[in-house]
Amino acid sequence: MMLTKGPVYDVEIGVQAPDKEIRYISINAAPIINKDGELTGGIGTFMDVTTRRMITQGKDDFISIASHELKTPVTSLKASLQMLERSNTKLSAELREKLIAQSIRSLNSLSNLINDLLDTSRVEQGHLKLEKKPFHLQELFEDCRTHVQETTDQTISFDSSANPVIVADSQQIGQVLVNFITNAIKYAPDSAQILVCSSMVNDLETKISVTDNGPGIPQDKLDHLFKRYYRTDYNGQKFTGLGLGLYISAEIIKNHGGKIGANSQLGQGSEFWFTLPTTTG
Structure with missing residues (x-):
């Protein structure tokens, strides 16, 4: 602006403080020119557009x-x-x-x-419709195991401390369960067994979990697993996929009024779990 005497529109710069993540600032400025055409000053605004930059970058990464x-x-x-x-x-x-x-x-x-x-x-x-009907978890598990067992030599087993009747959209809950199991197969290929468990948290809530004995997930990655487009790796190896499976799973469980999460320790495997409202069958 000092050289051209012209305005500046939405110029982005990156600013990074020591030990902090980079922030992106948008600069807009207009010159102040006196009656003789001389530049006497300027007016500028600075806006933090880090979120905008991340959204744009996320879209570009996703398209790629x-x-x-x-x-x-x-x-x-x-x-x-x-x-x-x-x-x-x-x-x-x-x-x-x-x-x-x-x-x-x-x-x-x-x-x-x-x-x-x-x-x-x-x-x-907001068009993910629910068709809730009562069903037994054991039956859903058998359907899911049939769907994925042919893709692996790992043992996929079911352990239930109760006989819960789930009132939910069985197709969508099956989608979540298959996603958890296929992720265990993909990211824990050396785990001889993948265990699906169900247990009553209380009289109104059942917890379903999928556990493997794989390499585990670093703690700094756990918070990102259910974010859209996020993809992790196994021993530095990248896998195929859009990074949408866990994001969709989280939205399905939220729509059912449940909770979803993951626990893991390096070298000791991982547990992915979700809860659903239930009755006792």
């Missing part, structure tokens, strides 16, 4: 992650189908089955990613 994650199964599916199309009569039955199975896995991955995006949109617009 989503583009990559969606491209991976599409590329794999395209390659399998092209090979089947070009060489179908020359392929052995075994190889054809392998390519078809690979195509199905790619479609399932693509479907899961799209469902996460749709669920996130419904959550943010």
Whole structure:
């Protein structure tokens, strides 16, 4: 402004104090010019726009992650189908089955990613409808185990100290439970057993937890696990996904009037849990 004598609009600068996180400041300024055209001063405003910068950065990161994650199964599916199309009569039955199975896995991955995006949109617009009906946790667990057991050699077991009847949307609660179990499979691959437990917290509340014996999660990451787009790693290895599963799970449980959280110690495994209003069956 001192050189151009012109106004300054929304110029961002980063400011970082010692041992503090960086803050972003937006500067707006206008010159004060006297009747002779000389610059005699200026008026400026400074606004903390760190939240705005983080939102913008989050959207940019999400677009980048989503583009990559969606491209991976599409590329794999395209390659399998092209090979089947070009060489179908020359392929052995075994190889054809392998390519078809690979195509199905790619479609399932693509479907899961799209469902996460749709669920996130419904959550943010308040369109995640609940169809509450009574059901037994044991039955829901068996359905969930059938869904994920074929993806791992780990033992997935259920231990219930009660016979709770849950009054909730079984499809959505199943979605949360499957998410917890698949995360345990993904992030604790060396855990021989994954244990699903249910227990009565009191006469009106049941706690459901999924526990593994994996490497555990650092304490500084626990507070971020249920945030949108947050993705952790295992021994420095990044995994696929949009970072939406736990965020959606948290919103589902909140909509049911329950609580959700995680406990973990490095080297001793992790416990992901949620609570729901219940009756005794």
